[in-house]
Amino acid sequence: MISKKICMLGSFAVGKTSLVQRFVHSIFSDRYLSTLGVKISKKELDLDGTAMTMVLWDLEGKDRYTEVNVSYLNGAMGFFVVADGTRRETLDIAMELRDKALTLVPGQVPHMLLINKADRRAAWEISQDDIRDIVAMGLPVIETSAMTGNGVEYAFTELGKAMLGQ
Amino acid sequence: MDDRRELERLRALLFERELRTLDRLRDQLDALDSFSDRQRRAECVSDIIAEALAIRGRRDEKLNSALEPVVDDIVKNALRTKLPEFTEALFPLMGPSIRKSIAEAFRGMLQSFSKSMEIAFSLRGLRWRLEALRTGKPFSEVVLLHTLVYRVEQVFFIHSATGISLAHVTGEGVASQDADMVSAMLTAIQDFVQDCLASGKEGELESLQHGDHTIMVEKQASAYLACIVRGTPPTRFREQLRACLEDLSVIYFSELAAFKGDIAPFEASRPYLEALLEARYQDDKAISPRGKIILGLLGALLLCLLGYYGAGAYKYHVLKREAREALALLSREPGLLISYNAPTGNGTWEVLIFRDQFAAAPEDVLKDNGLDPASFEFEAVPYVSYQPEMVSRRLKADLKPPSTVELTLGADGILVLSGTAPVNWILEARRRADLMPGILGVDATGIYDPRMRELAEMAREVESTVVEFPSGQDVPAQQYQASLNQAVNKLVEMEQLAAGMDLSVTLTIYGHADATGTEKRNYEVSQARAKTIAAMLYAKGSSLPVLTYGLGSGYAGKTSGADQASRRIEMRVQVFRNGEMLRE
Ligand SMILES: Nc1nc2c(ncn2[C@@H]2O[C@H](COP(=O)(O)OP(=O)(O)OP(=O)(O)O)[C@@H](O)[C@H]2O)c(=O)[nH]1
Ligand SMILES: [Mg+2]
Numbered sequence: 001m002i003s004k005k006i007c008m009l010g011s012f013a014v015g016k017t018s019l020v021q022r023f024v025h026s027i028f029s030d031r032y033l034s035t036l037g038v039k040i041s042k043k044e045l046d047l048d049g050t051a052m053t054m055v056l057w058d059l060e061g062k063d064r065y066t067e068v069n070v071s072y073l074n075g076a077m078g079f080f081v082v083a084d085g086t087r088r089e090t091l092d093i094a095m096e097l098r099d100k101a102l103t104l105v106p107g108q109v110p111h112m113l114l115i116n117k118a119d120r121r122a123a124w125e126i127s128q129d130d131i132r133d134i135v136a137m138g139l140p141v142i143e144t145s146a147m148t149g150n151g152v153e154y155a156f157t158e159l160g161k162a163m164l165g166q
Numbered sequence: 167m168d169d170r171r172e173l174e175r176l177r178a179l180l181f182e183r184e185l186r187t188l189d190r191l192r193d194q195l196d197a198l199d200s201f202s203d204r205q206r207r208a209e210c211v212s213d214i215i216a217e218a219l220a221i222r223g224r225r226d227e228k229l230n231s232a233l234e235p236v237v238d239d240i241v242k243n244a245l246r247t248k249l250p251e252f253t254e255a256l257f258p259l260m261g262p263s264i265r266k267s268i269a270e271a272f273r274g275m276l277q278s279f280s281k282s283m284e285i286a287f288s289l290r291g292l293r294w295r296l297e298a299l300r301t302g303k304p305f306s307e308v309v310l311l312h313t314l315v316y317r318v319e320q321v322f323f324i325h326s327a328t329g330i331s332l333a334h335v336t337g338e339g340v341a342s343q344d345a346d347m348v349s350a351m352l353t354a355i356q357d358f359v360q361d362c363l364a365s366g367k368e369g370e371l372e373s374l375q376h377g378d379h380t381i382m383v384e385k386q387a388s389a390y391l392a393c394i395v396r397g398t399p400p401t402r403f404r405e406q407l408r409a410c411l412e413d414l415s416v417i418y419f420s421e422l423a424a425f426k427g428d429i430a431p432f433e434a435s436r437p438y439l440e441a442l443l444e445a446r447y448q449d450d451k452a453i454s455p456r457g458k459i460i461l462g463l464l465g466a467l468l469l470c471l472l473g474y475y476g477a478g479a480y481k482y483h484v485l486k487r488e489a490r491e492a493l494a495l496l497s498r499e500p501g502l503l504i505s506y507n508a509p510t511g512n513g514t515w516e517v518l519i520f521r522d523q524f525a526a527a528p529e530d531v532l533k534d535n536g537l538d539p540a541s542f543e544f545e546a547v548p549y550v551s552y553q554p555e556m557v558s559r560r561l562k563a564d565l566k567p568p569s570t571v572e573l574t575l576g577a578d579g580i581l582v583l584s585g586t587a588p589v590n591w592i593l594e595a596r597r598r599a600d601l602m603p604g605i606l607g608v609d610a611t612g613i614y615d616p617r618m619r620e621l622a623e624m625a626r627e628v629e630s631t632v633v634e635f636p637s638g639q640d641v642p643a644q645q646y647q648a649s650l651n652q653a654v655n656k657l658v659e660m661e662q663l664a665a666g667m668d669l670s671v672t673l674t675i676y677g678h679a680d681a682t683g684t685e686k687r688n689y690e691v692s693q694a695r696a697k698t699i700a701a702m703l704y705a706k707g708s709s710l711p712v713l714t715y716g717l718g719s720g721y722a723g724k725t726s727g728a729d730q731a732s733r734r735i736e737m738r739v740q741v742f743r744n745g746e747m748l749r750e
Contacts, residue, residue, distance in 0.1 A: 001430045002429070004427045071356075071361045075326075
């Protein structure tokens with residue numbers, strides 16, 4: 001029996017809550033209800049025969065000017081930074097949040113960058129070159145769509161496996 | 167007057183017959199009124215009374231209203247005077263329904279709850295019964311809620327940093343929540359409070375209030391307990407909570423310190439948590455004087471017991487603190503690994519400890535730190551630790567390095583040997599260290615044996631000695647005698663030096679000839695030249711193993727004609743250790 005704490009980080013309205021909803025309840029809503037503080041969900045999954053309970057901490061969206069609530073990151077055993085493919089600046093904020101998070105949790109804590117809203121790729125402001133640069137830095141990148149569900153299950157499962165390898 | 171008389175006469179004349187009929191009728195009516203005739207009248211009414219009542223009853227309510235008070239009176243009167251008969255008559259009907267209603271009142275009540283009976287028949291009981299009907303809750307629950315002082319409904323054991331639920335217990339009949347979610351949320355709330363209010367300052371959230379529920383939190387660095395309590399718990403409950411958490415943090419010391427999400431080991435903490443699930447109900451029954459005496463006696467007995475157990479509890483408390491301190495100390499000691507530990511029940515703490523052969527004895531660690539080892543029963547299980555400190559102790563014990571040697575264990579698991587040591591030690595150390603747990607490789611480039619260098623230097627001198635022969639002869643030319651002598655002396659010296667190092671030296675002598683003469687002759691003479699040198703060596707008392715080869719003219723140099731430089735010998739010195747060649 002393994003339980004893991006996972007945090008969702010990212011700018012406003014990038015789809016953190018939507019990704020969790022999609023993963024945990026397989027639903028999507030196009031209504032935007034901004035998260036205040038933190039919203040907790042959980043999901044039990046089976047990773048190649050190992051049962052894992054993921055306790056998901058969906059944190060309130062941040063921009064350049066707001067401070068991360070550092071305590072929520074305490075003891076995180078894995079985290080996602082989420083960017084919105086249709087808004088370039090959310091990628092920069094995601095990378096800043098990642099740096100900030102790595103000062104608060106041990107460096108080997110598994111984490112990934114999710115670029116969300118893949119269903120609206122035509123409107124993306126983030127290019128494949130941007131993504132290649134980030135992958136080259138050693139940060140895994142997964143493109144997701146909370147709307148269609150593309151990549152969501154995969155992303156959480158990959159993070160789960162990475163955490164098991166710890 | 168006459169007129170009146172006249173009128174009478176006229177009337178008699180006119181109505182004589184009618185008057186007589188009237189008289190007869192009056193007589194009959196008078197007779198009807200008289201007692202003797204009542205029987206007959208009753209008979210007359212009786213003929214028609216049933217029909218009359220029926221007709222009137224159909225017509226309107228008046229008959230009912232007229233009869234009601236009368237009947238009422240009749241029944242009351244009858245009940246007053248004839249109760250036994252009535253009861254007897256009604257019992258078959260009422261008995262079962264009364265029994266049923268009483269049984270209903272008791273159903274669902276907690277057995278231990280003796281007040282229920284009293285309540286079931288009291289006025290208050292009736293009120294609560296109505297409340298139960300209204301709210302749809304079982305009566306027993308309504309009673310419990312009204313008489314409840316406090317009740318610990320749920321206990322959560324939570325890992326502080328991650329908010330992960332380690333274990334969770336729920337009181338009987340309490341609807342339980344998802345422990346994973348509750349634990350995370352409670353932790354988030356505390357994080358929030360920490361971030362917003364107490365930033366930097368020491369201080370913890372101790373309780374949260376919601377309606378008549380309180381969430382009590384008791385916290386230590388690595389884990390905390392949270393209880394959902396209905397009502398107001400006594401202050402001693404906080405103590406209980408603290409003591410329980412202390413127990414758990416001692417027992418799970420190592421699991422908590424190295425927590426990576428595996429919650430299986432914490433399943434065993436449930437009995438500790440269940441001990442916290444308690445409830446108390448108010449009991450306001452008046453106590454009789456006799457009861458007071460009994461209570462007084464009980465109280466005295468209780469005091470005695472308290473004295474006895476109180477001392478025990480205090481001792482246990484002290485022991486627990488000691489245990490916590492000791493376990494913290496031992497877990498910092500390299501080569502010791504604490505496993506299962508618990509109080510034994512006879513005033514000691516039992517500890518299963520994995521101990522590396524080269525780790526300090528746990529008893530000594532405690533003594534050195536001013537703790538009394540007598541409070542602990544250690545059961546040591548041997549194990550091999552890879553902690554660098556242990557690996558180097560193991561190295562030192564096993565290799566016994568001379569003082570001229572420095573051992574450095576790198577973070578990459580490579581052992582670096584430096585300094586000087588006998589070659590035998592160096593070789594043995596390399597072999598053994600390579601096999602040692604915790605060592606991934608040995609770097610011996612920085613260590614050498616000075617005598618080995620000396621040997622090598624001497625060997626080089628011997629090998630560079632030039633000895634040439636006159637044509638066809640196997641005795642060296644005169645001018646080479648001196649250097650040859652010197653080389654032979656060197657070899658004797660080497661032989662002695664090597665013997666002191668547990669090494670052996672062998673010499674190989676190759677004889678050469680020039681290209682003149684027959685090939686057979688050339689082999690013979692080259693062989694003879696090598697042998698001459700060997701003989702010189704033996705003549706000096708050496709017992710070096712010497713191999714001699716005559717190589718003829720094939721390796722000499724010039725391929726034809728007479729040549730002084732080709733008429734020579736070559737010497738090769740080799741150093742061996744247990745048959746293994748160290749130097750070519
Ligand atoms: N088209 C599309 N819309 C999405 C997707 N994911 C989220 N959205 C929409 O984006 C908006 C914001 O989504 P949220 O999930 O609330 O974003 P959030 O990151 O939780 O926002 P905060 O809580 O304010 O930080 C909502 O209107 C979502 O419906 C997606 O994959 N595709
Ligand atoms: Mg949100």
